[in-house]
Amino acid sequence: MTFNRRDFLKVAGLSAAVGLGGNAAFELIFPGQVDAAEEMKQSPTELTAKRWGMVIDVKKLTPGLRKTITDACHINHNVPTIEPPKNLKWIWEAPFEHVFTEVEQEYLEEAVKESPMLAMCNHCDNPPCVRVCPTKATFRRADGIVMMDMHRCIGCRFCMAACPYGSRSFNFYDPRKYLPDPVPNTAYPTRTKGVVEKCTFCTERLVTGQLPYCVEAAQGAMLFGDMSDAGSAPRKALRSRFSIRRNPGLGTQPQVYYLV
Amino acid sequence: MLEKALEGQPRYWGWLIFLLALIGAAAFGYSFQYREGLSITGMSRDVSWGFYIANFTFLVGVAASAVMLVLPYYLHHYKTFGRITILGEFLAIASVVMCILFIVADLGKPARVNNVLLHPTPNSILFWDMIVLNGYLFLNLIIGWTTLAAERKELPPPKWVKPLIYLSIPWAVSIHTVTAFLYAGLPGRGFWLTAILAPRFLASAFAAGPAVLILLSFLVRGLTKFDAGKEARETLAKIVCYAIIMHLFFFFLEVFTVGYSMIPSHLAHLKYLYFGYHGAGGLVPFVWTALVAGFAAIVLLIVPRFRQKEGLLITGCILVFVCTWIDKGMAMISGGFVPNPLHEVTEYAPTNLELLITFGVYGVGALVLTILYKVAVSIKQQEELR
Ligand code: SF4
Numbered sequence: 001m002t003f004n005r006r007d008f009l010k011v012a013g014l015s016a017a018v019g020l021g022g023n024a025a026f027e028l029i030f031p032g033q034v035d036a037a038e039e040m041k042q043s044p045t046e047l048t049a050k051r052w053g054m055v056i057d058v059k060k061l062t063p064g065l066r067k068t069i070t071d072a073c074h075i076n077h078n079v080p081t082i083e084p085p086k087n088l089k090w091i092w093e094a095p096f097e098h099v100f101t102e103v104e105q106e107y108l109e110e111a112v113k114e115s116p117m118l119a120m121c122n123h124c125d126n127p128p129c130v131r132v133c134p135t136k137a138t139f140r141r142a143d144g145i146v147m148m149d150m151h152r153c154i155g156c157r158f159c160m161a162a163c164p165y166g167s168r169s170f171n172f173y174d175p176r177k178y179l180p181d182p183v184p185n186t187a188y189p190t191r192t193k194g195v196v197e198k199c200t201f202c203t204e205r206l207v208t209g210q211l212p213y214c215v216e217a218a219q220g221a222m223l224f225g226d227m228s229d230a231g232s233a234p235r236k237a238l239r240s241r242f243s244i245r246r247n248p249g250l251g252t253q254p255q256v257y258y259l260v
Numbered sequence: 261m262l263e264k265a266l267e268g269q270p271r272y273w274g275w276l277i278f279l280l281a282l283i284g285a286a287a288f289g290y291s292f293q294y295r296e297g298l299s300i301t302g303m304s305r306d307v308s309w310g311f312y313i314a315n316f317t318f319l320v321g322v323a324a325s326a327v328m329l330v331l332p333y334y335l336h337h338y339k340t341f342g343r344i345t346i347l348g349e350f351l352a353i354a355s356v357v358m359c360i361l362f363i364v365a366d367l368g369k370p371a372r373v374n375n376v377l378l379h380p381t382p383n384s385i386l387f388w389d390m391i392v393l394n395g396y397l398f399l400n401l402i403i404g405w406t407t408l409a410a411e412r413k414e415l416p417p418p419k420w421v422k423p424l425i426y427l428s429i430p431w432a433v434s435i436h437t438v439t440a441f442l443y444a445g446l447p448g449r450g451f452w453l454t455a456i457l458a459p460r461f462l463a464s465a466f467a468a469g470p471a472v473l474i475l476l477s478f479l480v481r482g483l484t485k486f487d488a489g490k491e492a493r494e495t496l497a498k499i500v501c502y503a504i505i506m507h508l509f510f511f512f513l514e515v516f517t518v519g520y521s522m523i524p525s526h527l528a529h530l531k532y533l534y535f536g537y538h539g540a541g542g543l544v545p546f547v548w549t550a551l552v553a554g555f556a557a558i559v560l561l562i563v564p565r566f567r568q569k570e571g572l573l574i575t576g577c578i579l580v581f582v583c584t585w586i587d588k589g590m591a592m593i594s595g596g597f598v599p600n601p602l603h604e605v606t607e608y609a610p611t612n613l614e615l616l617i618t619f620g621v622y623g624v625g626a627l628v629l630t631i632l633y634k635v636a637v638s639i640k641q642q643e644e645l646r
Contacts, residue, residue, distance in 0.1 A: 155368015
């Protein structure tokens with residue numbers, strides 16, 4: 001992978017040091033609000049790709065499975081459970097006509113139309129959220145993953161206005177107040193209030209050679225792989241079945257495909 | 261010159277103390293927001309910008325509208341604006357100060373605001389907005405202050421400010437254009453995705469700003485005997501009138517394109533605002549009030565007989581304010597978020613704490629404006645006594 005996490009953390013660390021003046025002042029008044037960057041290691045087993053992408057086979061998704069999938073993601077990423085409308089979600093269930101607003105297909109196959117879809121970040125090739133972010137806290141990695149730096153985000157929420165898929169959540173509250181102690185997954189960092197977060201295609205798992213939590217939980221209903229490799233699992237699936245993407249007319253080039 | 265702000269009647273000091281008390285209360289309110297996060301606001305996952313950003317947008321317009329004085333006065337030597345231009349420039353300064361405060365109040369991580377400078381990102385419109393707003397603030401501070409200082413010494417303004425004055429003219433247009441671009445370039449938001457947004461912003465700004473200025477000039481006259489001039493107000497009233505007509509015309513253009521093409525992702529927002537959408541219609545009474553106020557204002561301002569009566573002129577200006585403030589301060593921002601890109605409906609209304617903080621920011625603006633006007637009026641009156 002050409003993107004180097006260490007370089008990125010260096011930049012983040014430097015910026016934190018330069019910004020210390022302002023932060024230190026706030027730290028005095030409101031201690032514990034300023035968080036520290038956490039070093040993550042790369043491993044020899046790391047999974048890499050030119051262009052990560054995902055395929056969701058909506059016909060294989062059962063109600064139970066959908067819940068297993070969303071729980072796997074939210075629990076393992078310490079996503080707090082907060083009542084709407086100030087809630088957070090990385091992957092969630094929503095009716096077909098809300099996920100595919102532009103399809104407007106009144107007489108779609110009932111099985112598809114009536115079963116809720118899974119919605120998540122599309123890791124677009126041409127992501128509007130990255131375009132609008134004033135701090136590069138949202139950025140696109142060389143392998144196509146649209147990533148968040150929660151230590152740099154200023155919480156302006158421009159990216160939430162820009163995302164045409166509603167895939168971004170803001171920490172209106174301190175998320176730690178809504179998580180059990182200890183948090184469900186102590187190996188994964190919790191966030192602070194005031195930053196935006198979203199699905200990351202489980203970059204932390206790819207580093208250790210594992211597939212994303214949702215894919216692991218999906219029992220074959222979700223396929224993850226290198227979209228630039230014609231032999232990868234998602235590419236093979238796309239060759240055999242008809243697929244759609246969310247609102248492709250906007251030119252964002254979403255990289256989550258739905259087999260219908 | 262600032263010493264002029266340190267002398268005044270008890271009434272003046274009473275007003276300043278009132279403003280400081282308001283600001284103090286709002287700062288206390290903000291300490292809650294700082295501790296509890298933006299959870300204390302009415303914003304949500306679906307409506308992720310609210311009252312702060314809406315008032316920011318409105319005030320950028322008020323700031324930009326100073327160009328309606330600067331351009332005739334400095335470029336066309338329209339002498340009638342000789343006494344009121346400084347009031348317009350100082351109103352712009354107070355407005356930009358409020359804009360910046362609203363942006364900071366809206367941030368989830370205000371302590372990190374310097375990240376915008378540490379990681380300059382030219383592809384973000386917010387980056388440019390920061391540049392043009394700060395630039396405009398400094399331009400107006402320098403221009404207003406030096407011209408006033410020169411006037412005090414009975415000298416013509418120094419030569420080097422001329423280019424800055426000329427620069428401030430396109431700069432004023434740029435601040436509101438860039439602010440419109442914040443919204444108009446987002447692919448998934450049909451309400452804002454229209455090229456008419458920037459012109460519409462400018463038109464409503466050129467109505468709102470001068471209308472506020474006319475009202476302020478009456479206030480200043482009542483309090484200090486300093487009269488910016490009936491003729492100046494008369495000219496400004498015409499500007500307000502044509503600008504509000506343009507604003508409503510641009511709005512009509514938008515309604516036609518959206519209404520006739522009937523593309524759902526664009527139409528849904530207008531439906532929500534004007535008729536309610538899937539049972540949600542919190543803004544319906546407001547937007548209709550705005551529309552009626554706009555048309556009523558045109559009647560009062562376009563007929564010379566009405567416009568020349570002070571009471572009706574004041575009424576007309578208040579109506580323009582109501583129309584443009586509802587349009588930008590309420591409907592423009594949450595209207596763009598309802599329904600969300602998934603066509604789900606979550607409505608927005610500000611909380612009391614959010615309102616308090618908003619009033620506090622307006623209090624800071626009023627404080628800055630009071631002090632600047634005190635200085636300007638003292639110097640202008642001194643000069644006239646000589
Ligand atoms: S909220 Fe954070 S990630 Fe989103 S645009 Fe602002 S700084 Fe960037």
